[in-house]
Amino acid sequence: MNVFSHPEFDNHEHLSFFCDPETGLKAIVAIHNTSRGPALGGCRMFPYASDEEALRDVLRLSRGMTYKSALANLDLGGGKSVIIGNPRTHKSDALLEAMGRHLEGLGGQYIAAEDSGTSVPDLKIMGQHTKHVAGIVERTAFDGQPSTGDPSPTTAYGTFVGLKAAVKHKLGREDLTGLKVAIQGVGNVGYRLARHLTEAGAELWVHDIHQENMQRAVDELGAHAASAEDILLLPVDVIAPCAMGAVLNDDSIPRLKTTVIAGAANNLLQRPDHDRALKDRGILYAPDFAINAGGIIDVFYERTGASPEKVRAHVEGIGRTLAEIFMRSDRSCVPTGEVANTIAEERFRKHSGVAVASRERFSGAI
Ligand code: NAD
Numbered sequence: 001m002n003v004f005s006h007p008e009f010d011n012h013e014h015l016s017f018f019c020d021p022e023t024g025l026k027a028i029v030a031i032h033n034t035s036r037g038p039a040l041g042g043c044r045m046f047p048y049a050s051d052e053e054a055l056r057d058v059l060r061l062s063r064g065m066t067y068k069s070a071l072a073n074l075d076l077g078g079g080k081s082v083i084i085g086n087p088r089t090h091k092s093d094a095l096l097e098a099m100g101r102h103l104e105g106l107g108g109q110y111i112a113a114e115d116s117g118t119s120v121p122d123l124k125i126m127g128q129h130t131k132h133v134a135g136i137v138e139r140t141a142f143d144g145q146p147s148t149g150d151p152s153p154t155t156a157y158g159t160f161v162g163l164k165a166a167v168k169h170k171l172g173r174e175d176l177t178g179l180k181v182a183i184q185g186v187g188n189v190g191y192r193l194a195r196h197l198t199e200a201g202a203e204l205w206v207h208d209i210h211q212e213n214m215q216r217a218v219d220e221l222g223a224h225a226a227s228a229e230d231i232l233l234l235p236v237d238v239i240a241p242c243a244m245g246a247v248l249n250d251d252s253i254p255r256l257k258t259t260v261i262a263g264a265a266n267n268l269l270q271r272p273d274h275d276r277a278l279k280d281r282g283i284l285y286a287p288d289f290a291i292n293a294g295g296i297i298d299v300f301y302e303r304t305g306a307s308p309e310k311v312r313a314h315v316e317g318i319g320r321t322l323a324e325i326f327m328r329s330d331r332s333c334v335p336t337g338e339v340a341n342t343i344a345e346e347r348f349r350k351h352s353g354v355a356v357a358s359r360e361r362f363s364g365a366i
Pocket of ligand 1: 151152153155184185186187188189190207208209210213228242243244245264265266292293295
């Protein structure tokens with residue numbers, strides 16, 4: 001298995017491979033870049049078919065976190081961890097405790113948060129052996145509501161703010177009354193986004209593979225139910241994919257009838273060149289890692305401590321970042337995803353000299 005010559009290797013600073021035969025733990029931690037601060041990212045548990053597949057995922061995802069945190073102007077670097085195994089059958093308290101001990105050994109260079117296959121209770125078990133876990137503290141959220149540590153409400157609000165910035169840029173309107181929006185996936189983030197949009201007067205179409213989630217949006221928010229085949233192809237002002245990645249692809253892009261894509265799901269573009277395909281069709285794409293940064297902002301402030309007002313103000317910065325991305329994309333004819341990558345690189349490369357100071361400031365607040 002190649003590491004330094006791996007296609008996904010991007011000058012990652014640190015890779016750790018953990019094995020604990022007693023508990024069956026096999027895990028990889030990848031720290032991509034810490035120039036802005038310690039690497040924060042989810043701990044994913046998945047039954048990878050091979051070590052190679054796990055390595056590929058952790059290299060790719062950790063790099064993505066560097067870009068997301070830098071673009072969100074957080075004093076954080078990018079990292080990710082993967083535990084190889086089926087979360088339904090291989091997960092045990094002992095395995096999670098072993099993971100916690102390993103994370104402690106990294107001395108805070110990497111901070112783990114919830115991801116697919118792990119939950120807040122799992123992170124709390126790891127947290128018995130390390131202080132380097134995040135997203136587990138009950139507190140008051142950005143909107144003054146009690147929070148369990150689940151970042152979804154903040155992600156949904158950030159997506160709403162970003163969607164408004166996209167609508168303003170593309171459609172020249174700030175009032176959302178009567179705006180037509182189709183949401184794919186009305187789970188933790190999508191449903192809350194739908195609620196913000198309904199309150200702002202938008203008309204919604206929704207689809208969810210879980211019938212009860214879709215029905216809740218229909219009953220409680222007056223949304224129209226749409227089919228799986230139609231939801232992304234409706235002739236609406238905005239498509240908001242909030243379920244899964246790779247939905248913007250060779251099949252869907254030529255058939256889209258919208259002019260704005262603004263949704264929370266990660267990795268929406270199936271391939272990087274789909275960014276250009278959207279621009280060529282005149283569709284404004286709000287890059288996923290810019291618009292869905294509310295969650296990482298929330299987790300950051302959980303650890304450093306901040307008033308709800310400060311968190312809200314930072315989340316609202318997502319709108320300004322997107323406005324800058326859209327403006328630079330228009331001026332340069334470069335697609336929005338590529339512009340977002342460039343801005344993120346400007347933000348994390350510029351910080352190279354302050355890594356240690358930033359890390360100390362962050363750790364001191366734990
Ligand atoms: P969730 O599991 O609570 O909700 C996803 C919803 O999508 C579920 O209701 C599910 O039934 C539905 N769904 C799945 N496949 C579907 C399909 N093919 N068609 C229609 N609906 C489908 O997850 P979430 O926390 O709401 O996250 C949604 C997306 O946003 C994910 O891609 C996630 O990675 C991303 N995201 C979430 C956060 C966060 O704070 N939760 C932060 C950043 C990014």
